[in-house]
Amino acid sequence: MKYQNPKQVLLSRLTEVMNSLNLWKDELKNEIPSSWERYNNFVIFNEKYFRSEKWYIAGSKVWIEVCKIFAVENIALKGRIQCDGYRTPNTKVVWGNSKWVKYTDNGIHYTWLIEHNMFCAGNASERHRVAKLNCEGETVVDLFAGIGYFTIPFLVYTKCSHVYACEWNPNAVAALKLNLKKNNVAIKCTVFEGDNRDVCPMNVADRVIMGLIPTSRKSWDVACRALKLCGGMLHLHENVTSKFRIELKESNMSEICQICENCLICLEMNSFSVALPVSISFGTTVMSLDNTVCSVYKGPQISLWKKYEWLCWAVHTVHTISEILLKQHDTPWKVTTKGLNYVKSYAPHIDHLVLDLECRPVTNN
Template identity: 35%
Template sequence: MLEAKGLNVNLAQEAPTRWEKLGDLVLLPANAFTASDFSAFGAELYACVARVLGASRVARQAPVSQGPKRESRAVMLYPEGADGWVETKELGVTYGLDVTKVMFSSGNGTEKNRMGAVGANGETVVDLFAGIGYYTLQLLKNAGAAKVYACEWNPNSCEALRHNLRVNGVESRCEVLEGDNRRTAPTGVADRVLLGLLPHAEMSWETAIKALKPKGGVLHVHSNVNSGDEDEWMVRLVSELKSLAETNGRGDLDIVVEHLERVKWYGPRIRHVVCDVR
């Protein structure tokens, strides 16, 4: 193809070596085919990518926006006018989302699996950053949770979340609380609270403490931490949670670290970790 267009064959080395396949859609990384020479191909290039990878649609990821609602800016490349709705099935759970509107994060697969096996039988769970329901659906379908309150403030994510609850047949056990979790989260009900926001979820640590039942429960606190600083971060986490518990009349809570899960590398020497605190 390159030769036929009179282009340098070394350009082939700039072709992406990694991509995501979501149903019939290939999601290319943000820098894929961005070298200006590739523009000589037009739509022909993406038709070829689709054919070679056995897909019928092609999109290119853009960096997840750093805005608070994490709006994704993935763009559809092929065919012209195609929509970005995809559905995938993992561990018996169907996830649907529009890749041009909400973030798709495949890197959290191990944490998704862990939430599906966490043993939440009969529990009430509050998911403070539910997104499209990656963890909420695992808890409801595979971990035995009786009820999940799913907080989410991005309307596009809420739409996908409601769809996913419906297609997985668990909508009657989930209440979607649309808006800022610091205003919408219930208090005094939770056996377990998820704080799945990066780079950290500190703004909602107090909300999480208040969501716990009087007898206490488990918090799954996500954060990015410099590799090697995990212990220091956990000491600060426990100390701040204790002080928040005291100021909220919950000084009786023990607050001890049960486990530290290293989920993935977020960047050079930066780890995405989850600390389980009880």
Template identity: 30%
Template structure:
């Protein structure tokens, strides 16, 4: 951290705020929480960004959990300068597991890198190497470098997600979209056509509290964790989970809102998504991976074509980019009202 940002909170509120910040990924895990005023009983909580409702401060004399602050610092005396340049620049922390991509040309350093990462993150106990994804179910290809526990519980935005990182995907890159979805749908009936382990289902059920949420997932592994996460987050009274192909299981004419949070072949399911909406209409949140040159035009056109085929009208409410999916390809979302 080059800018040691923090917020100051009363001691009595600190634990509640710390849990909220950790759940939303905004607590800086590298720095310690410090008592700065024994009279007023104020704590400084280290954060990674400005927090709404709090004034930000630059933390002086920050105390770090570990001596080293980068992978390069730990390994610079043990490897060559050429190898140093090829070290991974980023990784994901999911629960108590580190997931890292390592350049194949420094394969011989993989265990050394894994040990260094555990030195940086003492609360973690397993390091897994990411080798990409494959197949219809987007199954992760991963190699365990250190540790043997690949099942974990990830806390995010006040929700709990249990998963095995070698069996199902968990993207931390669309946290903003999850937060956005968690604020809408109160008192509605929602269909999540590609629910996974509950990426959108759980935040919506926990925070927005819809009347009913039907979550459909075809992958048996993901479906198993979806059911566990529904129980873990105490939303059994809201969520109904279905295991199978959403082209066959998506109900017709029942939804105020439909989530289509898959990519690559999502457009093949637009007919089912539109048919799921109530006769009076509703809103679709349609995800797609799109070339830069047609970043919003193609998904918008596909929605309009599918709606016209169903004899319905379309109003485009919003278009937004989620993240770069691959070179020249964007993961985008289009919100459309269908009537």
């Protein structure tokens, strides 16, 4: 059977339907979707499609045809995420009897209320990556659990012993608890409903997930407090902007961190040497002005970093986390970058990255 491009099939069939109802106008061609999100029982289009009232005059004739093409029962249109702290989607169901989306990814069953919760299919690479980690016997804290994007892969695949999942959106909590049951892992998860700054347990975690974009900075202090006294791993998500202006301090030619405005000073073999980040080799220890200790990922040469701004962000982040840990424990902690993972481009010059940090108290041995 000859392959048929779904975009062409959609265009052909909807044009035919609208012509049969004497509703077709050439300008409607631009409102026929060229992209979509398809789940087990839903297809979701951007709200820029199907804008004309003619589609709604056609009503069921159009929606039934769309359902046949995608083999689903429900259709929704999605706008921009609301700025309400919950990242609530602007989504409305235009056809179907259910508002619960069902989706199976990497053997995990997810469900969520389409008009109240979001699900980013573009994060699949990170969900699959963390599912491959070996966390046998570990306790994990997920500070932004949502419906279980990362909580459930950790529970199903990584052999961790328990996950403490923090979430403040009541609709997300309901979906999270349902998903824990659907995947038979509820017994290994404790859900803390509320702001993680208020409800997250302290000194319990071998590993902390901070899966919030554009940034999770308001909870970095919480993440550090959640770590066991012997330390552990942080998985820190952020949208990182490239093409920013680099400021250099002429007096000593050291670089000024764009965020905290401190100089980034290299410390090699216990002797200070001022250098720009472009000259930092992997494995170099970076020391901030208040003597907190951190180190850059030990791996290939710096030229293999895809973007220079990614390195600047990583250096800033490791020394900021080490400063937080120093203040909390009144003793230095070593913060080492174990990996920098690209998830997706969120917008031009904005990249969703995940920084894996190992945090350990410095011993005098």
